[in-house]
Amino acid sequence: MRGWAAIALVELASAAAFAGGWNVEAYTGAPVNLSTPLSIEQSGQPTLRITAQYETRPFELPRYYHVHIGYWSGKAEWAVELTHHKIFLTNLPAEVGAFAASHGYNLLTANRGWELPFDIWARVGLGIVISHPESTVRGQKFGENGGFYGLGFYLSGAVATAAIQKRVYLVSGFFIAATGMLSAAYAVLPIVDGHASTPNIAFHGLVGLGYRFGSR
Numbered sequence: 001m002r003g004w005a006a007i008a009l010v011e012l013a014s015a016a017a018f019a020g021g022w023n024v025e026a027y028t029g030a031p032v033n034l035s036t037p038l039s040i041e042q043s044g045q046p047t048l049r050i051t052a053q054y055e056t057r058p059f060e061l062p063r064y065y066h067v068h069i070g071y072w073s074g075k076a077e078w079a080v081e082l083t084h085h086k087i088f089l090t091n092l093p094a095e096v097g098a099f100a101a102s103h104g105y106n107l108l109t110a111n112r113g114w115e116l117p118f119d120i121w122a123r124v125g126l127g128i129v130i131s132h133p134e135s136t137v138r139g140q141k142f143g144e145n146g147g148f149y150g151l152g153f154y155l156s157g158a159v160a161t162a163a164i165q166k167r168v169y170l171v172s173g174f175f176i177a178a179t180g181m182l183s184a185a186y187a188v189l190p191i192v193d194g195h196a197s198t199p200n201i202a203f204h205g206l207v208g209l210g211y212r213f214g215s216r
Contacts, residue, residue, distance in 0.1 A: 020071065020072055020073035020074070020214060021071070021072060021212065021213040021214020022069070022070070022071055022072075022212075022213045022214070023068075023069075023070050023071075023072060023077075023173075023210055023211060023212040023213065024067075024068070024069050024070075024210060024211055025067065025068040025069075025070075025177065025208055025209070025210035025211075026065070026066075026067050026068075026208050026209060026210070027065065027066040027067070027068075027177075027179065027206040027207060027208030028058075028063070028064070028065055028066075028206070028207065028208065029058065029064065029066065029179075029204060029205045029206035029207055029208075030056065030058045030059075030064065030204075030205055031056050031058070031064070031085060031183075031202040031203060031204040031205070032056075032202060032203045032205075033053075033054040033055075033056060033087065033200060033201070033202045034201040034202065034203075035051050035052065035053050036051070036052055036199045036200060036201055037049065037050075037051060037052070037197075037199065038050050038051070038052035038089070038099075038196065038197070038198055038199075039196065039197045040093075040096065040099075040137060040191065040194065040195075040196045041194045041195055041196070041197075042137055042138065042191065042192070042193050042194035043193040043194055044193075045138065045194075048093050048095060048096070050091065050093055051091075052089055052091065052198075053089070053090050053091045054087040054088060054089060054090065054200070055087075055088045055090055056085070056086050056087065056088070056202075057086060057088060057102075058086070062084070062086075062102065062103055062104075063084075064084055064085065064086060065083075065084045066081065066082070066083045066084070066179075066181075066204070066206050066208070067081065067082050068080075068081045068111075068210070069081075070111070070113065072113075072115075072212070072214075075114060075115040076112070076113065076114050076115070077111075077112070077113040077114075077115075077121070077123075078110070078111070078112060078113075079110070079111040079112075079113060079123070079125075080108075080109070080110055080111070081107075081108075081109050081111055081125060081127075081161075082106065082107070082108050082109075083106065083107040083109075083181075083183070083204065084104050084106055085104065085105045085106060085107055085183070085200075085202065085204075086100075086101060086102050086103075086104060086105060087100060087101050087105045087198075087200060088100040088102065095137060095138050096135070096136070096137050096138075097136035097137070097139070097141075098134065098135055098136045099134075099135045099136075099137075099196070100133075100134045100135070101131050101132055101133055101134065101189065102132070102134060103132035103134075103152065103153075104130065104131065104132045104153070105129060105131050105185070105187065105198075105200060106129065106130040106131065106132075106153075107127060107129060107159045107161065107183055107185065108127045108128050108129075108130060109125035109126060109127030109128075109159060109161055110125060110126060110127055111123045111124065111125035111161070112124055112125075118166075119166065119167040119168070119169065119175075120164065120165065120166050120167075121163075121164070121165040121167070122163070122164055122165075123161075123162070123163045123164075123165070124160075124161065124162050124163075125159075125160065125161040125162075125163075126158075126159070126160055126161075127158070127159050127161075128155060128157070128158060128159065129155075129156045129157040129158065129159050129185050129186075129187040130153055130154070130155060130156065131153070131154050131156040131157075131187055131189050131198075132144070132147075132152050132153050132154075133152075133154065133156075133189040133190060133191070133196075135189070135191045135192075135196070137191050137192060137194075140191075140192035140193070141192070142190065142191050142192050146190075154189070154190060156187035156188055156189055156198075157185060157186045157187030157188060157198075158185065158186060158187075159183055159184065159185035159186075160183070160184050160185075161181055161182065161183045161184075162181070162182050163179055163180065163181035163182070164179070164180055165177050165178070165179040165180075166178050166179075167210070172211075173211050173212040173213060173214075174209070174210070174211050175209070175210050175211075175212065176207075176208070176209055176210075177206075177207070177208055177209075177210055178205075178206070178207050179204075179205075179206040179207075179208075180203070180204070180205060180206075181203070181204040181206065182201075182202075182203055182204075183200070183201070183202050183204065184199075184200075184201050185199065185200045185201075186198075186199045186200075187199070187200070
């Protein structure tokens, strides 16, 4: 009997270790952008180079947000995340009337996460930047009807992220969470007769609600 009991305990422990399910999360928040180099190249014109300073304006339409869909198994998770990041250049050179990506310097990443003690999760991610550039350079306004299906969106670059999250479980599988995330991206945004090399490094403070399917 003791042998059978030991086998049952091992099987239960194995089942618990490999238990899994989906979780979905939605966040609001605000990022802080670091100053980064910006170069604007336009055919027949000298290259503009500045140290760019950006605002994000997270609570202006279209609002900043972050969503997460993941599948966890045991103490680890694979996930997809979308961060609707925005940038507005504030220290405009004289030749630039406007430079922004208000409909998104969007970060789409595949992530790997690990559950730590005290309902804390650590995550890293790699992915792409999908931008919606808006600019006026030397009096030439960039049209917003190009890119994917004429919607103004372009595959513009790559991004890496790292994040730490703290969850507080409520009822059933619902939880609230606070997340701090660092993103480091490099993107090339089109302008009229040229392009702008637009790296971005930002710290993101996120607060939101999630639901975890399956047993904890």
